[in-house]
Amino acid sequence: MSFLSDTAIARLCEAAAWPGFESGFTVTGVAGRGGSATVYVARDEALHREVAIKVVDVPDRDGRAAARLAREALILARLDHPGIVPVHAQGVLPDGRAYYVMKLVRGRPLDRAAAELQALPDRLALFARILDTVAFAHAQGIVHRDLKPANILVGGWGDVYVMDWGAAQADTVAEHERVVAGTPGFMAPEQERGEMVDERADIFALGTILKGLAGADAPPAVLAVADKASAAEPAARYARIADVADELNRFRDGLPPSAYREPAAERLLRLYRRYELPVLLVLAYVLMRAGLLLWIGY
Amino acid sequence: MAFPPTRLSVVARTRSDDEETRRVAFAALVEAYWKPIYKYLRLQWHLDPDQAADATQDFFVSALEKDLIARYDPARARFRTYLRLCVDGYQSNQVKAGRRLKRGGGASLVSLDFTTAEGELRQREPSVPADVDELFYREWVRALFDRAVGELRERAESRGRRAMFEVFERYDLADPAAGRPSYAEIAGSLGLTPATVTNHLAAMRREFRALVLDHLREVTGSEEEWEAEARRLLGGGW
Ligand SMILES: Nc1ncnc2c1ncn2[C@@H]1O[C@H](COP(=O)(O)OP(=O)(O)OP(=O)(O)O)[C@@H](O)[C@H]1O
Numbered sequence: 001m002s003f004l005s006d007t008a009i010a011r012l013c014e015a016a017a018w019p020g021f022e023s024g025f026t027v028t029g030v031a032g033r034g035g036s037a038t039v040y041v042a043r044d045e046a047l048h049r050e051v052a053i054k055v056v057d058v059p060d061r062d063g064r065a066a067a068r069l070a071r072e073a074l075i076l077a078r079l080d081h082p083g084i085v086p087v088h089a090q091g092v093l094p095d096g097r098a099y100y101v102m103k104l105v106r107g108r109p110l111d112r113a114a115a116e117l118q119a120l121p122d123r124l125a126l127f128a129r130i131l132d133t134v135a136f137a138h139a140q141g142i143v144h145r146d147l148k149p150a151n152i153l154v155g156g157w158g159d160v161y162v163m164d165w166g167a168a169q170a171d172t173v174a175e176h177e178r179v180v181a182g183t184p185g186f187m188a189p190e191q192e193r194g195e196m197v198d199e200r201a202d203i204f205a206l207g208t209i210l211k212g213l214a215g216a217d218a219p220p221a222v223l224a225v226a227d228k229a230s231a232a233e234p235a236a237r238y239a240r241i242a243d244v245a246d247e248l249n250r251f252r253d254g255l256p257p258s259a260y261r262e263p264a265a266e267r268l269l270r271l272y273r274r275y276e277l278p279v280l281l282v283l284a285y286v287l288m289r290a291g292l293l294l295w296i297g298y
Numbered sequence: 299m300a301f302p303p304t305r306l307s308v309v310a311r312t313r314s315d316d317e318e319t320r321r322v323a324f325a326a327l328v329e330a331y332w333k334p335i336y337k338y339l340r341l342q343w344h345l346d347p348d349q350a351a352d353a354t355q356d357f358f359v360s361a362l363e364k365d366l367i368a369r370y371d372p373a374r375a376r377f378r379t380y381l382r383l384c385v386d387g388y389q390s391n392q393v394k395a396g397r398r399l400k401r402g403g404g405a406s407l408v409s410l411d412f413t414t415a416e417g418e419l420r421q422r423e424p425s426v427p428a429d430v431d432e433l434f435y436r437e438w439v440r441a442l443f444d445r446a447v448g449e450l451r452e453r454a455e456s457r458g459r460r461a462m463f464e465v466f467e468r469y470d471l472a473d474p475a476a477g478r479p480s481y482a483e484i485a486g487s488l489g490l491t492p493a494t495v496t497n498h499l500a501a502m503r504r505e506f507r508a509l510v511l512d513h514l515r516e517v518t519g520s521e522e523e524w525e526a527e528a529r530r531l532l533g534g535g536w
Contacts, residue, residue: 003418004440004447007474010536012443015470016507017532020500033534057533058511060525095504 019055019093027053031104034164036065041104044088051088052104059096066098072166073100075142083133083160105153105161113154114213123213124222124248129160131248134206135241137162138199143169145197147205148186149212169197189232200234203241207231221251224260309377309519312367327367328358328410330445330517334437335385336415342430343389351412357388370519376527377519382434439536442517446509447471450502461488465495466502507532 004012019027019040029041031052039054054072056065069090076087090100107113110126117123130152134144146167153161167181182191188204191197207229214222225247231237238244247257254274256262262270272279308330311323332354339350361367361384370380418440454463468484481499485492511528518524530536 004443005474006436008471009439009443011474012447012470012506013531013534013536015466015503016510017534018503020504030534036529036533038533058525058528061521095507 017057019053019097019099020095022094025051025053025101034166037069042101044101050104051101052085053099053101055093055099056097059098066092068166069098069100072168075165075168075170076100076102078140078170079137079142079165081133081136083129083136083162084165085161085163105155105163107153107155107159107161110149110152110154110209111212114149120214120218120222121252123215124252126154126158126160127210127213128245128248129158130162130209131206131241131245133160133162134202135245137165137168138202138241141170143197143199144202144205145169145191146181146183146186147202147209148183149209152209188234190234198234199240200237203237203244204230204234206241206244207237219251221257221260221262222248225251225257228259307518307520307524308516309367309370309372324362324367326516330441330513331381331438332358332410333415333418333441333444334434335381336410336412337419337437338382338385338430338434339389340416340419341433347412347416351410353389353392354412355410357385360388372520372523376523377517378434378438378527379431380519382431438517439531442510442513446506446513449509449513450506453505454502461490462498462502464488465490465498466506469495469499470503470506 017038019042021027021042024045025042026045027040027042028050031039031041033039034054036058037054037056039052042051042053043049044051054069056069059066073087073090076084080086085103085105088101088103090098092098110130114123114126117126134147137144142165144162144165144167146164147162151162151164153163155161182188184192186205186208188197188201191201191204207226210229211218211223211226214226225244228236229238229244238247247259250257254270256267256270268279308323308327312320312327314320314323335357336350336354339345339353340347343350343353345353366381366384370377374380375383450466451463454460465484465488468479468487469481472478479487481492481495484490485495488495490498510531514527514531515524518527
């Protein structure tokens with residue numbers, strides 16, 4: 001027996017983990033790894049397309065990992081939206097590992113994709129698509145609970161996918177099936193304390209994401225929206241995602257978001273930008289009146 | 299698909315009431331751990347080959363005498379770490395006592411092929427992990443995989459499926475530096491169809507996986523530890 005080098009062992013680890021389907025799919029690569037599962041790239045032999053397959057790494061004795069995966073697939077199946085990957089199938093490998101098949105997303109995580117978008121309006125347009133996706137889930141009674149840039153994939157066409165619904169809380173899911181999850185830095189304080197959360201926990205995470213996306217030199221009006229969304233107290237945040245979207249739309253249209261108290265000079269400047277001609281007319285009028293007064297007084 | 303029998307944790311078995319069960323379990327433990335311990339004594343304690351061989355055997359004898367395995371507490375450390383710390387304790391006592399070992403103290407336990415182990419040490423990559431736990435871990439995994447590959451070969455041969463193992467050997471076991479043959483190349487050289495190569499490889503990988511997970515049970519101290527080690531090995535952590 002020849003000696004197993006470290007690289008030989010690495011290859012054997014991969015060989016032992018490589019999912020072998022009896023038929024239907026040929027696994028061709030690894031798309032990414034999670035805490036207890038790996039996402040593989042595979043060819044769907046019947047439909048001649050590439051798919052992503054999430055496979056539990058090791059079946060545990062009480063089946064927690066498989067149950068969590070199945071639950072995630074069910075939630076994905078319920079969320080039929082262009083920003084959420086569709087599930088095609090789910091099953092168990094001959095060696096006992098649970099898996100589900102989904103659309104393969106060819107994209108990059110949000111932080112890397114955003115680095116290439118220079119203009120603020122482009123970044124805000126991207127953020128609006130994230131808002132729309134999460135708002136859709138909220139309307140179905142599902143809170144994501146682990147929103148962060150690494151869980152958001154941006155495709156080549158600017159398409160946006162909110163991934164990793166494994167930690168989601170669904171109002172139809174029994175209490176004991178709820179998973180404790182979240183990522184420090186993006187997790188709302190009430191979630192960190194292990195309390196029951198609602199949509200506002202996601203709004204907190206979205207506020208944090210917006211702050212990162214807008215950048216340090218973002219306009220104060222945008223930062224005010226981000227700050228309000230990620231307020232420590234849930235009651236101080238926006239109650240619904242639609243409110244966040246409205247605020248950003250106001251900003252885009254040159255109106256002040258309600259979360260932002262505008263200094264007078266900035267207000268004049270904004271009004272000037274928005275209503276260039278009318279503002280000039282008003283100014284001209286004011287000046288004319290002033291001149292008239294002076295003249296009369298003289 | 300012939301799956302290997304499910305093994306019990308060696309720790310559980312060394313605590314059995316049945317003397318024979320205990321004896322077999324201890325032999326399995328020695329088999330799984332002697333190489334990592336020998337290499338650990340060579341690399342970490344800088345013993346020369348003869349000293350390390352003697353110390354390895356003597357360590358197992360003293361482990362039996364002191365009932366070290368039964369005293370393992372899963373709540374405090376992984377079994378692998380516990381055993382390594384026991385080796386450290388053993389060896390620092392030896393050094394303190396200035397003791398020189400008599401040769402072959404525990405040679406009758408299992409016949410240990412120190413010459414091979416020494417040869418492997420000379421072949422090892424120049425990078426020795428800085429962290430002692432990592433060093434021991436790597437040797438431990440190497441021993442585990444060595445045994446799983448050996449058993450896979452034996453099982454294939456005993457079933458008259460030598461060709462199946464050969465596919466695995468050429469695709470997954472061949473020296474990674476030499477590059478990987480394609481399925482078609484393997485099919486050509488073994489006189490098989492590419493579809494058969496695909497099926498053989500999948501079957502061998504599945505059996506190899508089962509063997510690794512099974513042997514892993516033997517060398518871990520609890521179900522939780524088994525799960526954590528399995529996840530690290532098969533979840534891209536090696
Ligand atoms: N449909 C997909 N297409 C392409 N890549 C994907 C897809 N799904 C997941 N990935 C990649 O795989 C990685 C891991 O997937 P995922 O986020 O679902 O795992 P995880 O939830 O972190 O795992 P766990 O649930 O065990 O913690 C992701 O970071 C992502 O890059």
